Amino acid sequence: MKMSSQEFLQWGSKSITLLAMSGAGKTTLANKLPKEKWFHYSGDYRIGTKYLGEPILDNIKQQAMEVPFLKDLLLSDSIYICNNVSVDNLAPVSSFLGKIGDSNLGGLTLGEFKRRQALHHKAEIAAMYDVSEFIHKAESIYDYKHFINDAGGSVCELDDAAVLEHLAKHTLIIYIKTSPELNETIIERAKSSPKPLYYREAFLDKNLAEYMLENNFSDADNIPPDDFVCWIFPKLFKSRLPRYQAIADQYGYTLDACDVAKVNNDDDFIQLIAAAIERQTP
Template sequence: MKLSAIKFKNSSHKCLTLLGMSGVGKTHLAKLLSYQDKYFHYSGDYRIGAEYLNDKILDNIKNYIRQDKWLKDLLDNESISIQNHITFDNLSSVSAFLGKAGNPELGGTPIGTFIARQTMHLNAETKAMLDVPQFIQKAKTQGFNHFINDAGGSLCELDNEQVYQTLANNTVILYIRASKTNETALVECAQTHPKPLYYQANFLKQQLSIYLQKNQLIYVAQIDPNEFVRWVFPRLLEHRKPKYEAIAKKYGYTIDSEGLYRCKNADEVFELIYGAMN
């Protein structure tokens, strides 16, 4: 929703969608606001893992277990069971399912499987974002005054106007733009802790081709999966930035991460948001 600062300030039910790279401060902002008032915290990544990819995550784990005959027998006769204990703060099962493209002997996922899971994640994230209106209503019935959609960093990759319009119709979209210092920290984190990521299909195809040629490799199965993530992350960051900017320009507002990190409480966060709306 495109609102004036005054109208947003006087709203009795504030609904926000937080847009930006993972690690830019979205969850930090949500927690600051929640300390002051009653907010329903909706996590897109949690919804993806707990609802739309849950069965596929469990099936994948079971396939690994069945490689051991002893464990396979216990699983098949229901002597043991597997559960997905995903939480807002622990999304490891989703990351493990998504995987990293590359050599299976180095922990990589075969490219065919990797691409299929990327498509599954795309579809799941689309559904999770389209679920936001129903969760806003659910939050109201549960007595929550306000609502925060803590969206995944790949929201800008959906390129889905239905999703963006739905979010804009029901929430104020707030883009947290990473400062140069913040960008450097994100890249450094990717170097030390490379993690599974979502890539648009064309971007992934292009980057894999460049990486293979650059490293004189023939097949994706020869790629060290962690090295590829380290190499591609800065390129992914640059790829996403104009997408975030375009969504914010058309549907929402922009605040800077450094300004957010200086905020110590909800009042200071709101002043930052009001300033972006003026």
């Protein structure tokens, strides 16, 4: 939604969506807001608990069934398996997404990887549509005054205008823009610890073909999973930046990550947004 700085300051129950790459400070910022006043909605947590809960468990069980000792216990109902997704621990979601490549190195076939990517895409759309329901719940049931939607880094990849319009209708969209220096830090950090990621299929197909050509691979199922993630991450990161900016330009406002890092409490946050609205309103 668009509004004047005065309208924002007078908005009694503020609902805000934060957009940025992982590492830009979204979650750190959300954790600085008083828990008794701000309801923290994590898109990734909603994905892992509501929409990918069963596929995540199926994946874990499939791995466990390959261990004879665990297989016997599972088949006799002597043990059960559950995942422990939390706002601070999204590893089950990440491990489900997986990486393309050599199965001996923990990789997935291209077909299985794309199947999981499609499930995640559908789940992320559903989780973002749930925002409006949770805004209502947060206020009417739990008596929270304000609402923060810590959206996943791949929201800009959904290519679904209706989702963005839904978020813009119910929340003020704020993009946390990183500096070139922080961009390089995030990229280097990702390279040192390559993690599973979501890719738009067209982006994945184009860059996978390029990677295989550069490295003389004829079959995607043979590539080293971590090496590919390290190779593609800088390209993914840079491709997302203009997408975030386009969303902010159309539906919301932009904050500088350096300014966000200086926020100590919700008063600082509110004043920072009000100043950004003032500057960015024609």
